[in-house]
Amino acid sequence: MTTTTAVTVRVPAKVNLQLAVGPAREDGYHDLVNVFHAVALFDEVTVTGARTRATGGPVELTAEDASGGGLASHVARVPLDSTNLAWRAAELLARETGAREPVRLHLRKAIPVAGGMAGGSADAAAALVACDAFWGTGLDRDGLLELAARLGSDVAFPLLGGTAVGTGRGEVLAPARCAARLHWAFALSEGGLPTPGVFAAYDRLRPDAREPQGDSALMAALAEGDAPAVGAALSNDLQPAALELRPVLAETLQAGRAAGALGAFVSGSGPTCAFLAASAEHAERVAAAVRTAPDCAYAVTAYGDVPGTTIL
Numbered sequence: 600m601t602t603t604t605a606v607t608v609r610v611p612a613k614v615n616l617q618l619a620v621g622p623a624r625e626d627g628y629h630d631l632v633n634v635f636h637a638v639a640l641f642d643e644v645t646v647t648g649a650r651t652r653a654t655g656g657p658v659e660l661t662a663e664d665a666s667g668g669g670l671a672s673h674v675a676r677v678p679l680d681s682t683n684l685a686w687r688a689a690e691l692l693a694r695e696t697g698a699r700e701p702v703r704l705h706l707r708k709a710i711p712v713a714g715g716m717a718g719g720s721a722d723a724a725a726a727l728v729a730c731d732a733f734w735g736t737g738l739d740r741d742g743l744l745e746l747a748a749r750l751g752s753d754v755a756f757p758l759l760g761g762t763a764v765g766t767g768r769g770e771v772l773a774p775a776r777c778a779a780r781l782h783w784a785f786a787l788s789e790g791g792l793p794t795p796g797v798f799a800a801y802d803r804l805r806p807d808a809r810e811p812q813g814d815s816a817l818m819a820a821l822a823e824g825d826a827p828a829v830g831a832a833l834s835n836d837l838q839p840a841a842l843e844l845r846p847v848l849a850e851t852l853q854a855g856r857a858a859g860a861l862g863a864f865v866s867g868s869g870p871t872c873a874f875l876a877a878s879a880e881h882a883e884r885v886a887a888a889v890r891t892a893p894d895c896a897y898a899v900t901a902y903g904d905v906p907g908t909t910i911l
């Protein structure tokens with residue numbers, strides 16, 4: 600019998616500083632070069648024991664808005680069953696290790712849902728770490744990374760955090776140096792944009808897509824801690840597709856540029872828009888400006904980079 604009664608793991612959201620997308624492969628996936636950057640917008644996943652007979656996975660999942668109300672409608676869309684990525688992570692770990700003790704998972708969400716900030720993947724990474732600690736299954740970092748890659752291409756990065764270059768489907772990670780604290784504002788929309796739909800629009804818009812390449816100017820700017828140069832080098836191949844599906848996002852981007860953002864772009868598959876600012880105060884001013892854009896339901900600021908999953 601375990602003596603642990605609860606384990607809580609904190610996990611950051613990510614923003615993609617570069618997202619270069621290749622042509623669709625035969626298996627439908629796209630090769631990517633993806634520069635992940637973890638920002639101080641955190642979900643928490645708590646695991647507790649349950650007095651139900653053993654199931655080899657969770658018996659219940661609950662979710663709560665930890666944003667102070669701004670994400671209430673987002674959190675209402677989080678699935679509370681075995682389709683939740685955190686649930687699937689716990690189930691996979693139980694299957695792989697033979698852990699049988701039933702658990703409850705509770706998510707406190709401050710990462711937008713379907714916002715292109717990999718909230719579901721973050722919760723899956725946190726659930727892996729929390730259940731591993733709760734069950735005492737003792738996986739090492741490589742063991743956790745291997746299970747993470749099986750759950751989805753964005754699940755490995757939140758285990759590491761920081762800044763990292765992902766290749767393949769995004770799951771092969773090489774840590775990168777970010778020498779300065781970067782200050783961000785994020786504009787969140789009410790509804791989400793489905794990632795598969797954005798990739799389908801990309802395939803239509805870019806029949807000429809080539810193998811994705813890393814951006815040496817971006818990596819040099821990060822290593823030097825040169826925020827204006829980082830701002831100038833930010834790029835997202837999916838942005839035209841996201842803008843085609845939701846043209847009003849152009850107004851959100853323009854509002855941030857008008858407030859002097861060093862860079863303004865759609866985060867991942869959107870619809871969240873990300874803005875690099877010159878300082879924490881400037882990020883607050885950019886957030887105030889983008890809040891007035893018609894599609895912006897909620898704006899937050901956060902700095903990066905930050906470490907990955909942390910047991911509290």
Ligand code: ATP
Pocket residue numbers: 676677678682683684685706711712713714715716717718719720722723753791794867868869
């Ligand atoms: P990505 O950037 O990886 O494309 P995203 O940030 O756009 O992801 P998520 O917040 O991960 O999107 O949610 C995408 C969908 O996944 C949601 O609409 C929801 O139905 C489902 N989902 C599964 N598990 C979770 C979870 N733990 N939290 C939020 N959504 C989840």
